[in-house]
Amino acid sequence: MENRVVIGGQWGDEGKGKIVDTLCRDLDWVLRYQGGANAGHTIHIGADKHVLHLIPSGALHDGVKCLLGGGMVIDPWSLRDEILALEQKGIDVRDRIFIASTAALLMPYHKRLDELKEEQLKRKSIGTTGRGIGPAYLDKIQRTGMRMGDLQLPAENLERKVIEMILSANETLSTNYDAEPLASRVLAEELVVLAKFIAPMVVNPYEVLKGVRQGTESVLLEGAQGTLLDIDHGTYPFVTSSNSTIGGAMTGSGLPPRCFGEINGIFKAYLTRVGNGPFPTELLGEQGISLREAGGEYGATTGRARRCGWFDMVAARYAADINGLTGAIITKLDVLDDLAAIQVATAYEVEAERLPCFPVDGNILSRCRPVYQEFKGWEKPTSECRRLTDLPAAARKYLEFLEAELGTLIVGISVGKDREQMIWTDTGVTT
Ligand code: IMP
Numbered sequence: 001m002e003n004r005v006v007i008g009g010q011w012g013d014e015g016k017g018k019i020v021d022t023l024c025r026d027l028d029w030v031l032r033y034q035g036g037a038n039a040g041h042t043i044h045i046g047a048d049k050h051v052l053h054l055i056p057s058g059a060l061h062d063g064v065k066c067l068l069g070g071g072m073v074i075d076p077w078s079l080r081d082e083i084l085a086l087e088q089k090g091i092d093v094r095d096r097i098f099i100a101s102t103a104a105l106l107m108p109y110h111k112r113l114d115e116l117k118e119e120q121l122k123r124k125s126i127g128t129t130g131r132g133i134g135p136a137y138l139d140k141i142q143r144t145g146m147r148m149g150d151l152q153l154p155a156e157n158l159e160r161k162v163i164e165m166i167l168s169a170n171e172t173l174s175t176n177y178d179a180e181p182l183a184s185r186v187l188a189e190e191l192v193v194l195a196k197f198i199a200p201m202v203v204n205p206y207e208v209l210k211g212v213r214q215g216t217e218s219v220l221l222e223g224a225q226g227t228l229l230d231i232d233h234g235t236y237p238f239v240t241s242s243n244s245t246i247g248g249a250m251t252g253s254g255l256p257p258r259c260f261g262e263i264n265g266i267f268k269a270y271l272t273r274v275g276n277g278p279f280p281t282e283l284l285g286e287q288g289i290s291l292r293e294a295g296g297e298y299g300a301t302t303g304r305a306r307r308c309g310w311f312d313m314v315a316a317r318y319a320a321d322i323n324g325l326t327g328a329i330i331t332k333l334d335v336l337d338d339l340a341a342i343q344v345a346t347a348y349e350v351e352a353e354r355l356p357c358f359p360v361d362g363n364i365l366s367r368c369r370p371v372y373q374e375f376k377g378w379e380k381p382t383s384e385c386r387r388l389t390d391l392p393a394a395a396r397k398y399l400e401f402l403e404a405e406l407g408t409l410i411v412g413i414s415v416g417k418d419r420e421q422m423i424w425t426d427t428g429v430t431t
Pocket of ligand 1 (some may be wrong): 013037129
């Protein structure tokens with residue numbers, strides 16, 4: 001079985017949860033390679049809705065082992081709550097969850113610092129999820145943070161280390177933000193109790209992935225957020241603090257490139273963004289609102305209304321190239337069912353001058369005006385379609401255009417929330 005990577009091709013919220021859930025069911029492992037509880041991966045099974053923030057979206061399959069990779073920042077309080085919530089629904093995951101000892105430990109002070117930094121930035125704020133992601137990665141990169149492996153320390157050593165960390169964070173809170181300190185002893189005691197719950201799941205990721213390296217076990221590498229939120233390749237500074245693109249799959253898992261088979265990019269049939277930052281194809285009026293309502297575009301993590309707009313092919317082509325996609329999956333096609341006309345941005349202009357490609361400078365992107373190509377809508381329901389030939393001709397035309405412009409085969413089309421509402425095609429959508 002070939003290994004797979006699933007990467008968001010846009011600004012996150014492309015519907016990766018459902019795709020990961022489907023593509024990993026015959027594999028041995030599913031591995032989240034970056035990010036933290038800022039992600040919200042939703043999977044609908046019948047009437048049940050599961051929202052996962054830290055646990056990989058393969059968790060709903062009995063036989064799939066889940067690894068929270070070393071590239072992640074993990075809030076142990078959230079992780080415990082997520083595991084218990086799944087267990088309450090009768091999904092036993094504790095003996096299938098493995099946590100890389102090298103993953104960064106995200107503490108309550110990281111969340112507090114995230115909030116305070118955003119308040120300080122005022123009009124220039126990023127619009128983060130408030131989950132402490134930036135400050136936790138900052139601690140990792142400046143080599144001062146704790147790692148999940150620390151939860152395996154003897155209780156007294158862990159408690160001492162945590163108190164030290166909290167006291168140091170308290171200094172930053174008071175010096176930089178004039179903010180109240182956190183109760184170091186209470187938090188340290190809580191973490192020692194939590195460690196008992198979590199430590200048995202902490203592993204050496206190099207050791208547990210031996211079978212994958214040797215080719216006797218298979219893995220799906222699950223990305224969170226999306227290409228345009230990547231710290232290096234996204235619309236900086238309005239990005240998250242990790243590498244959501246293909247490079248992050250390598251560093252966040254520790255697997256070498258030869259272990260990567262399929263690289264699937266997930267793209268919504270239109271475009272959304274939460275948080276601040278440039279969005280050239282954003283629809284600011286009624287059309288944007290009706291797209292939001294039709295697509296249920298509210299954040300799974302924060303409940304925030306998502307900004308909505310047309311598919312941006314300039315950005316999508318960039319995502320296909322940066323990640324070296326071997327296939328694309330288009331989601332939420334059914335959300336466009338009622339529209340009489342659909343637009344796709346095919347180029348950008350700045351002051352009437354056409355750009356040759358996606359500008360990696362966020363300042364330039366904010367000045368870009370999209371050049372649109374219009375497509376006729378199909379104005380028919382697609383949610384019952386299960387084969388390409390079931391789709392209305394205009395929908396196929398739209399997909400054929402996306403495939404040609406992306407330069408990679410469209411291998412799947414999602415036409416609804418449910419696992420079954422998918423059209424799979426090995427040979428693309430172009431006949
Ligand atoms: P952070 O990752 O919480 O620091 O937020 C940084 C930016 O990434 C903000 O614009 C967030 O709204 C955005 N972001 C983070 N996680 C997600 C996600 O899972 N989906 C969509 N946007 C996200």
